Amino acid sequence: MGGWSSYSLSDFLLFSPQVYERLFVLHNQDLWPVQLVALALAAVVLALVIRRAPVGTRIAFVILGAAWIVVAAVFFLGRYQTINWLGANFAVLAAIEGIVLLMLGLAGRTGLMDQQGNRLKFAPGIAVLASGLFLYPLLAPAFGFTIAGAQVFGLAPDPTAIATLGAVALLKSRLRFLAALIPAGWCVFSALTLSTLGRADFFVAPGLMGVALVVMSLPRTTTPR
């Protein structure tokens, strides 16, 4: 016995699978019907990013930034903090991510890669974005959990992080790497948490994150106009 080798991931886990699952159930119960507003905003984000109009993408990033600030205040401080004293620290990080995305949107640094020369990058980026926005709430029933505990974009961190990674992966600006740091970090943390809890869906966030990071890392092709 003794030493760092004696620690395992489970030694850092503060709560049980049941508590974590019910955390989202209670979150949804308390917020209903805000989920409908969140899903409507998700549809707006997806439509604006697909259309790629400069003003539209700016609005999309402002919505993403606002989503992170809601997650910081309502989820991390209001909910997660009750079972993990790291909740307040995560709230700060989520708020920082929100500010970064808001600044990108407000400053107009949200130009997307050219779709024409980057089809093979654009499509997976959109797929990751759409997964965060619309696939995530369906994961709960798909993996045997109640739909009442579904994780919704703008209200829970995992779908918000995935949607953000999908969107920033499409940016032309190198600031995309900065904007991806916190969501990617959360995806890793979430995967470790879910894996330690023994949940089968632990791979979803890091899998989608991996796709987004590949898209993000590939060089952008500029199409001559």
Next chain:
Amino acid sequence: MLLKRRTILRGFGAAAVSGVAGIAGLGARRLSAATAAKPISRPIPSTGEAVPVVGLGSWITFNVGNDPVLLDASTKVIAAFFENGGRLIDSSPMYGSSQATIGHALRKLGDPKPAFAADKIWTSFAAEGATQFDATRKLWGLDAMDLMQVHNLLAWEAHLEMLTEKKSAGEIRYIGITTSHGRRHRELEAIMAGHDIDFVQLTYNVLDREPEQRLLPLARERGIAVIVNRPYQRGDLIRRFSDKPLPAFAAEIGAGSWPQLLLKFIVSHPAVTCAIPATTRVDHVKENLASAAGPLPDAGMRKRIADYVGRL
């Protein structure tokens, strides 16, 4: 611990195969009788006050946030703990909302008299210790704590000094220090040898037996009460042995399940004052307390248990 730990009487039945047909029924009666009896108590060496040898831990199990359903479930566990003769409940600021959950239960139960409130100071900053102590009292809803321990030796010199002052002021009855997973035993030994503490908390179970070499004898020599954490290695021991037959000799000490046998092994060590298994289930808390109500293994039986487990 949630998983089929009490497939029990299968094991008990196996123990009985060498004996009489229908012994499983006898096992059930024994278990039932043991449940009704009060657990054995041991004196805290520094005062002679008796505490039952089985307490209640709260790591993970009581960290339920503000979930009303799980708060009620935790309250039922704590109620069953007191109803079946338990006293010592242990927590820490590290355990999420566990302190608040215990405080919630104590309020709901009308501040049960037998409660022995054990908690910890968990901060690396000396200046935060007293503030954390006040927060802990508030969460438990108590003016004074029975036992405050320095968690995992964090800033232990400063915290022990603060706790000693609080003890002198009557805000704490006992002070102690904790470690777990067998970490920092040398340092723990030095503190036990050189400081005036009432309790030490450490990990000890049928597989983690290093404390038998120096720490447990030192605790006896110095008159320090011993709280044992991770008695089931957070359920791993139960999962590990659950599909193995319970030894036939378990029946001789009234152990009807692996958890009972494992717990009896721990609390039968003469230096151990109290073991603190954590659980979310009423039936488990009853069974844990029942472990301490019947006969405990003597030195010879302890060796048989250790040898048997070692062969598995």
